[in-house]
Amino acid sequence: MSNAIMLMGTSSHVGKSIITTALCRIFHQQGRKVVPFKAQNMALNSYVTRDGREMGRAQVAQAEAAGLEPMVDMNPVLLKPTGNSCSQVVLMGKPIGNMSAREYHKGYSLKAFDAVKESLGRLQAEYDTIVIEGAGSPAEVNLKANDIVNMRVAKYLQAPVLLIADIDRGGALAALVGTLELLDEDERALVKGLIINKFRGDVSLLTPAIDFLEQKTGKPVLGVVPHVEALGIDDEDSVSLEEKQAVPLDAPIKIAVIRTPKLSNFTDFDSLAAEPDVSLYYVSDKEELGEPDMIILPGSKNTTEDLIHLRETGMEREISRRAAKGTPLWGICGGYQMLGKAIHDPEHTESEHDSIEGLGYLDMETTFAAQKRTTQVTADCVQFPFLGQLLAAQDMPGYEIHMGKTAFGPAVHHPFHIHARAAQEADSWDGAVLREQNGQQGEVVGTYIHGIFDHDGFRRQVINALRSRKGLSPLAIQRNVRAEKEKAYNHLAAVVRESLDMEKLAEIMGEKL
Structure with missing residues (x-):
């Protein structure tokens, strides 16, 4: 043995x-x-393996x-809370359905022990x-x-x-x-x-x-x-997220991450937070938002409910006010879906809502389906205009982990070209960009790619564009994520x-x- x-x-x-x-x-x-x-494991922070398992x-x-x-043999059972004492059960990297805590502990867990x-x-x-x-x-x-x-x-x-x-x-x-x-x-x-x-x-x-x-x-x-x-080192769960709330705002670039109840994969932003010229902080209500240089809507295990939460708490209005003044707004995965015109859930995979109006920044609509996409990707950023700069980067590794398919209007610009998916050659476009909001020169960007900011060159270009807007000189790459890990x-x-x-x-x- x-x-x-x-x-x-x-x-x-x-x-x-x-x-x-x-x-x-x-x-x-x-x-x-x-x-x-x-x-x-019970966590909303997850990863996709080379063979597309979670x-x-x-x-x-x-x-x-x-x-x-x-590889999933290291973690054969993953529970992803969806709310109301219910979790999506992921067995050997693939979702098998949602179960209540009672259903899982009383009826299924011992079966999962076979795996x-x-x-x-x-x-x-x-x-x-x-x-x-x-x-x-x-x-x-x-x-x-x-x-x-x-x-x-x-x-x-x-x-x-x-x-x-x-x-x-x-x-x-x-x-x-x-x-x-x-x-x-x-x-x-x-x-x-x-x-x-x-x-x-x-x-x-x-x-x-x-x-x-x-x-x-x-x-x-x-x-x-x-x-x-x-x-x-990457944190596992939302308990660790509690320690990220009180961030000293003494760095020149301030980035606010909207903390929704079902926020997932907050490690997407750890590389940004580690930059010496960035103060990254998590915002739970509109009074905490302040005047950030950029706002991020993160991934979500329940996009529909988190979108309703933004609406009910007044956070949607605060985000809209800043976006109209030109504050860049980024959405990752579930946050990206929120930026569209509508989210449809005909099979009720996430909630009881058939459809819900999105934030309306991007000309796109997302329809949820029972099947989840989990795959590693490699993408290029192809001459993406952002705050008057042209961002470009090659071979950016990341992963997709989402339910739903997004359809776009004819004028949507896609900033990222995926050339490899699950280690196989690919040719598809990801993300969407809006460069004008209510007559103001704003920036709204969305992508399905988790880990997009872990690419040292791309991350520094985004930060330097924010620096330039504030009249600060650009900096060379400050950190090497892999070497620092x-x-x-x-x-x-x-x-x-x-x-x-x-x-x-x-x-x-x-x-x-």
Whole structure:
């Protein structure tokens, strides 16, 4: 059987994903064939693999840290919340339908565990080490009977478990002790070590707490991992998004992302936020919008309901006011669909509305269908006029992940040419542009391509066009996204390696590291 180690937490967002990523990079640096795994993910942040399947972004970062291309065996079950305690269930990268929380947990999750076991079997046959991430807490007694992501996986593999607590939020000792107390005896026996995460300050002050934990639980504390600011690694879920709200607006270029209730794939904008001359912030209501240099409507898991939300909260009027004054407005995926004249949903794939009026900027209409398009693409930006500049870039990688087909009016200009789709040659156009709004020289742009701003050259051209409008000189490319990710993985690995007792970890895993 392949060697495995499993990371569980006392709650959500204690750092399981990050420490899993760190171990993947540490083992990769040691020359191992290491692979990440999470049986079930619940997130609106997703990714499309080379073969057109959908998976959670946390396992994508972990795959990158392990030197691997992402594949759905790393995350066989993905739940994408749609609202009203309901989620779209994605099994082995393909949606199989929407289910309520009760329908899934009471009737389907244990069936999905068959796919989990099949994925684990393939990974065991191919890799030396599997680093497994749990979800939430293994001590949720109301969910344990049908849980397929925590102790059921650990018991199936007889994998040793490391239990992580977040000391930054407080109550870490009680969380560790309480979690262990709530586990069954055979589950508790699988927990081989404890980790305290996100510590700030002098670690020597924790010595009495560590001694107490080891005496109280009989479990060794493998280490105390410090709080690491600005990791530069993709976040998994909306809990991480909460930390992105308070962004200092001291950079000259200000970009507002409209935060709708079903916002998805917010990592599309992390590369923009990382630019030194950009302050990117998320806006939940119209009073927070301010006077940005650019507004972005992001992707959405429920485009229709999010559009209604914009209308009901008055955000639509505020966006329109700024667009009429010439503030550039970009829409990505669901946000792009909102920019059109109408959205039709005859099969009620998203909501109970047959049709809804769009924001009306772009001469296009979108009709939803049950089938979802999930594919990687490579596109060129072909002489796209934006704020008096001509943007051009080649070989821009990204991916499409949307339901619905968009039809265009005759005068629509398409800024992006897709020349590869799913690693096959392609020839199609993407996106739409409006360069005048109510007699004013505005800019409204939409695209289905996620990750469009991750291309270093294109991103810098967009920012420089915004700089030029404000009378600022253009800057050369400031960041290399891929190189900085590699640097971030290496930095994270170094911090965790220094913080943990690696010899004890080797002993727990039954080997020498």
